[in-house]
Amino acid sequence: MEKSPQPTGSNSNRSYDATGSIETNVRDGFTLVAVGDLIVSRALTKGGHAGFGEIVNILQAADATFGNIETNIFDIRSFGGNPQAEYGGAYHVSLPEVGPDLKSMGFNLVSYANNHSFDWGIEGMRETCRALDKNGIVYAGVGENLAQAGAARFLETTRGRVALLSLASSFTPMSRACDPAGEAPGRPGVNGLRLARKILVRPDMLESLKYIYNALPGPRRDGEDQNKVVLGGATYCVGENAGYSFEPDSSDVADILRSIRRGKQFSDFCIVTNHGHQPGNWSQEPADYELSFAHSAIDAGADAYVAHGPHQLRGIEIYKGRPIFYGLGNFIMDDLRTPVGADMFAARGKDVGCDTEADVTADEMARGYETNPGFSSDTAFYESVITVSRFEHNELAELRLIPIELRQFERFANRGIPRLVSDVQANAILVRLQRLSEQFGTQIAIENGIGVIRLRPVCSDERLRTRI
Known part of the structure; x- marks a missing residue:
């Protein structure tokens, strides 16, 4: 296969792949x-x-x-x-x-x-x-x-x-x-990435929802899907476990x-x-x-x-x-x-004429966002991490989690x-991240209070073999 012209610089051995995209092309470090x-x-x-x-x-x-x-x-x-x-x-x-x-x-x-x-x-x-x-x-x-x-x-x-x-x-x-x-102008x-949400329920739950749906007034259409119910603007479907599913x-x-x-x-x-x-x-x-x-x-x-x-x-x-x-x-x-806008006063049960903006913000932080009770507590x-990804030979060589x-x-x-x-708190944060990453096969070592993910550098011959 004939290759397109290669970029110049210290990594000029990087080539265009079959789709026209360019591989990673950064300098070492x-x-x-x-x-x-x-x-x-x-x-x-x-x-x-x-x-x-x-x-x-x-x-x-x-x-x-x-x-x-x-x-x-x-x-x-x-x-x-x-x-x-x-x-x-x-x-x-x-x-x-x-x-x-x-x-x-x-x-x-x-x-x-x-x-x-x-x-x-x-x-x-x-x-x-x-x-x-x-x-x-x-x-x-x-x-x-x-x-x-x-x-x-x-x-x-x-x-x-x-x-x-x-x-x-x-x-x-x-x-x-x-x-x-x-x-029409733009x-x-x-x-935005729009998502269609489905609520997954057990079969017996879906039957109960059908009972409610059929009891409510409104038009019905022939051939409605019996494996789902649209109720109150939400779509319910059968799933192995109750939960949520999203379709982009x-x-x-x-x-x-x-x-x-x-x-x-x-x-x-x-x-x-x-x-x-x-x-x-x-x-x-x-x-x-x-x-x-x-x-x-x-x-x-x-x-x-x-x-x-x-x-x-x-x-x-x-x-x-x-x-x-x-x-x-x-x-x-x-x-x-x-x-803050007046809408937040109403949402927090505050009087715009009497309560201050600071009261509204403090009340929100103390009580947590309505969509997420316990946010502030x-x-x-x-707790979080700073992620530092280092690349060598255009490959991820090490990922440090601080x-x-x-x-x-x-x-x-x-x-x-x-x-x-450091110490106990750092270890607790990293152990939690280890647990959350296990499902993806990611191994995180903990070294002196820092999480480390190391990847074996891939030599040029191995990279060539993977493209053939």
């Missing part, structure tokens, strides 16, 4: 740091928070440092938008100084596709994009139409060009981007995989990220669809797949020598947001800011 959600409302590097400087040193040392920015950045005094009636569970907003502060921490890549991207409407999205652009932070996952939101964005590093493609499987329905159609929004929209998947292939063709290293809460923030297991979807992303050219959103750790898989993080938990949860939401905690029991002014942990 390339490192990717990936963390979870950045719920940050203020500048932290100037706060003198004990232990935070050690965290910053790790972030700054990598070639590419990624996190999910789950907030909006603007100055409310000059902001021209409004809090939206449809929002992601809370109105996340950050001071303008957060932009340069994230850059100072070492972040050069962020996802902005999540359920909070449109808490403050199109204006909030655009202000945040301007803040990220102004500070040289590459972001992906939102845009003025679906083509822009789904496109890969690029970071230039001394060890290779990095593509970032971000999507959200958890997003407010009205925030999904779309492309122009005829005379719609700004999020690069095939057209969304096709568009996303096409964008991954395109992004990889124009980069040396491609990162794909997904913000999703499924099956719920209570679950330490990924949704059933995500395993095959993550594999498809790697097959299409992704060099790393990073999931975030459930606010707690999920397992790690190494697939075809590339890391898949099914959930990296919280990295910063400095949720001192103000202002469960230690799992305040345990952190977010000061769960400190006052609100100091809570949610990460610091390193």
Whole structure:
């Protein structure tokens, strides 16, 4: 088979494969740091928070440092938008100084596709994009139409060009981007992956649901599927165990995989990220669809797949020598947001005329999000890891997992800011991650309070044999 022209540089032996995608093409020693959600409302590097400087040193040392920015950045005094009636569970907003502060921490890549991207409407999205652009932070996952939101964005590093493609499987329905159609313009929004949810029940449970369905008034159609019941907008089907199953929209998947292939063709290293809460923030297991979807992303050219959103750790898989993080938990949860929309006062049973914004935020943090009772009291939401992936000879050579905690029991002014942990707490975090990763065949060693996944380097002859 005739080969296409090869890229130049220290790794010029890398070739195009049969599909036209380019293999990993970074210089030896390339490192990717990936963390979870950045719920940050203020500048932290100037706060003198004990232990935070050690965290910053790790972030700054990598070639590419990624996190999910789950907030909006603007100055409310000059902001021209409004809090939206449809929002992601809370109105996340950050001071303008957060932009340069994230850059100072070492972040050069962020996802902005999540359920909070449109808490403050199109204006909030655009202000945040301007803040990220102004500070040289590459972001992906939102845009003025679906083509822009789904496109890969690029970071230039001394060890290779990095593509970032971000999507959200958890997003407010009205925030999904779309492309122009005829005379109708496109719609700004999020690069969304739509999921159809089925509730799995035992056969006897389904019969009970049929009884309720048949007792309710309304039209019936001939030939209705007897193996499912649609009741109250939810679809119930028979399963081995009660639970949830998700089917991704095939057209969304096709568009996303096409964008991954395109992004990889124009980069040396491609990162794909997904913000999703499924099956719920209570679950330490990924949704059933995500395993095959993550594999498809790697097959299409992704060099790393990073999931975030459930606010707690999920397992790690190494697939075809590339890391898949099914959930990296919280990295910063400095949720001192103000202002908040009037809708949150009503949701918390507060009087807008009497109670303060601080009361609403504090009440939410104390009681937990309505969709996730115990959010603020469960230690799992305040413990996570910093992942450091190092590549040699264009293969993942080592993955280090550095345990952190977010000061769960400190006052609100100091809570949610990460610091390193050691000894008993570090071991507990890593043992939990070992357990969550076992199902994927991933072996995590614990060495001096750090998790380590080592992969045997693959020689060029072995790589050649695998392509034949």
